[in-house]
Amino acid sequence: MKLGKFYFVNFLLLSGIFFGCSDDRTAGGVTDIGNSIAGRIYLADGETPAAHARIVAYEDSWKNSNIADSVETWSDSLGNFAFDNSAEKMQLLYASQNAENFLAASIQDSMKIILGNSKSLFGKIESEFSGSVRIVGTNLSAALNSDGEFSFDSIPAGNISLVFVKNSAPQSHFEFSANSAKEKISLPALKAFSESDSLLVFADASAYADTSLGISLSDAATAISVSLKSVPSETLRGFVLPVKFNNQIDFSLFAEPDSFKITDERGNDLSFEVDYWTPQASQGVLWVRLDSLLADCEKVNLYVIHSNDSKKSRAYLPADSILAALHLFGDEKFNSSSDTSKPFGFIGYGKKIHAGEFISLDSLNPFTHNFTLSLWAYWNGKNGHHQILFTKRASPDSLLFQWYYDTINSAFSIYNVAHWDSIPGAVSAVDTNSWKMLSLVSKNDSIAMFVNGEQIGEAISFPLYKILDDIPFLVGGNEVEEESWNGAFDEIRVVQKARSAEWLRLEYETQSAAKN
Template sequence: MKLSKNCFVSLFVILCGVWVSCSDDHRNAGGVTDIGNSIAGTVTLADGVTPAVAARVVAYADSWESAGILDSIETATDSLGRFTLDDVPREMQVLYVSKDAENYLARVVKDSVDYILGNSKSLTGSIAEQTMGKVRIVGTSLEAFLDSNGNFAFDAVPYGELSLVYVKDGASLAHYEFATSESDSAEMLLPPLAVSENGDSVLVIAEVPEGTAPDPADSLTVISVELSGAPMETLYGFVLPVKFNDKIDFEKFSDPAAFQVLSEDGAELNFEVDYWTPSASQGVLWVRLDSLPAGTQRVDLSLALREKPLAPQGAFLEADSVMASLHMNGDATIHAATDSDAAYGIIGYGATLSAGQYISLDSMNPCSGDFTLSVWALWNGDNGNHQILFAKRASWADSTLFQWYFEANSGVFAVYDVLHWDSLPGVSLKADSTQWKMLSLVSKNDSVSMFVNGKRVSEPIAFQPRELDMALPFRVGGNDVEDETWNGSLDEVRVVSKARSAEWLRLEYETQYAAKNLPD
């Protein structure tokens, strides 16, 4: 059973607005990196400066749907407060850190998070119209039974992000997400909580001791994104483009630095702006999802106002193997750029390159292992010249590490590395200056295949980019030969140092197409 949307909005706003400003006080900001199955970070004491030496760090496999902790792994910090946990299963999504009387509980393990410890607090509350059962805190052994009036109490709960679960007859009936603050008060009182007859959790708004709860309508807006096709596999670190238009009050949410994006469970999500134009009530945000479970048909997100401005932290992370992500909204370096380069793209702005121009990615090299290259393209067709999509080369004759391009002599899309040339069989891409297409090339286990609009259009062919002992520029849409510029427009460039699955590319295409500029 999941927390209903109305309950979550009210509860999260009350707790964040009164007790918490998690994103503003930086109690869990900057540093942990989830690299594959490893977590590494730094722990400091409550002063935010002193390293927490020999602090206990435990990752737990637990959730509100579980009866309790299923498994755990543990380590300790070194003399600088640093720690590493290796081989962490993805189901371990709760992290507990403690040093003497100070501690921190993180409800969801995230990228880029250091831990600043705090002090435990007492917690009291009640479940309306319930006289039996218990409540427990996910990621701990703490539980408290309800009395005859539905009241419960904890003498001490961890500092940090808490998930409180109401359990009756062995079943988890509701969960409530909130966070503790670093206020001087050692006591917390939750407003009365209730479970409706249909099983959805709801909040009975009541007086909160430390202030008046803000009106949820003034500080938080819920956005639902329908997926045209549910993923067939769970995708981790998927970045979802969300188009707003009239979905929100742009006067209220006029500055992306003034709000945060929250998951359905209340976790703050990384996001970045493609474009945001309050005067026209238009905008697109790219939101990173920690995970997108298989079978998901709808993603529920919330925008919540911050107490203090904080610039968006970015959605495309190095920890997710993303080497480059360009929205062509001023974030790209274009060789010999002019004002006429800017054009409308598939989402927001794109770029139309002229002869001799290209997008520079410096000396980036994704070709040392598996990789995925993607770009949205408008194509005006064959102009008698080769046309570059991506090239890692300094010159055609003797220093081409890798090139993906339209080969004019044969009229095919191909890959090339001086010693080896291969067409990509089965690719039939018609020139169309009005229809954007998402082009992707996936290299996996020394073979490559091409995708168009999220569908594989060529069988994998053996191709291993050769290694050259020299630094070579990496370019998009052109190279050192002036007339080999892409004949059309480009947008949404991605370079990833891993082979994306066919399911990832399908959903990437469908969600980006849904956020496009032009209507069907």
């Protein structure tokens, strides 16, 4: 669906305050139990600690009609405060002392909050003549008059999510910063971005040139909305989303990935890398790292912004326990100089494996703790030989780890020095002559195989053998020529953590949506 192109660098991009499914709402201290929220509060001068200030963490979002829950604490004499294991749904923070306050849109485990003075707010929703607007994280609400206008006498300083509510249901939202020294904020008229989207944007492009609003026309932004087939049941952090582009953007404007950047709804720059980018065919796939893919998220809204000073970094980060992420578009290390051919893979190009060939990951070693191995595999079927998925072996006769099709037992199997086992049901699930996402998860001395994001049978007791030898880690084959994989590979991943079933399901669904 083409959402259209519009030009803006408004509050949402300058101040980084858009709420969305890809928000980084919690930082590194987050655990599966809840948020570890701590920080320090200062008065408006940015230097004087706000002693004994009130701090409230709210469960609220623009999708709600009102606040669902809250917890409260107070800062100490030095302005320090902390919440221990607050619910993960607590995503907003309000702080106040006397007449100064602040509304934070992004909860982190270490925050610096500078209080400010409340503001009055005036605005208008174009072509709307009834309903109301509310400010997320507060009990503030204002009715629209017959001209679609609304006003608030006093809103907090900080990051504001303004929600248009009609027939008691949230319809759309607009995000902006109320951090300036102004006592009054007058927003230009707002309108729905499109009938099928929940964003509000400026109705009149001339408002973008109003420098008093801190807005310029120097960059071009195109909105991209990625709908999820099914919503996550848990929040996934550091999730890498493949985004397929065709007619959603102007490829003449965004011809070179080095000349644009990707941001989330709140204006935060997102790391991304290119699988393929073919402007002449108006096609491409980018892999975009989301700080958070929130539970119950239905879609991810992104912006592609023309920028000459954009800074690129890989989407698959070592900080996320990623040891290897190969797109097989020239980033693999192949052992053979023979003609391997580059058939179209599952996403972009893949690699056909011939007898005696394999992809080397050098001395990469995920076998010191929990791990996940994943790839897309096209299987031509049985050929009377073992067929390798992943292996670490010191020699043809010295096997340390192997995940493979076992021709003797007609089963997909796993092996290490201490153990061997087959995976019942995997052969029929993998099938032949079609692409399948295969994943192997080792967690707490058990191992499970997933096909297309679904676990095959029960997890198998499989004590981890900690391989410490500096030997090659190979994909698709080994030194035994006839044991190479009979088919093709694409999108190889090695992760030093046990991915959850929900993570693998979302990987399968989002990658399937970006397939060739």
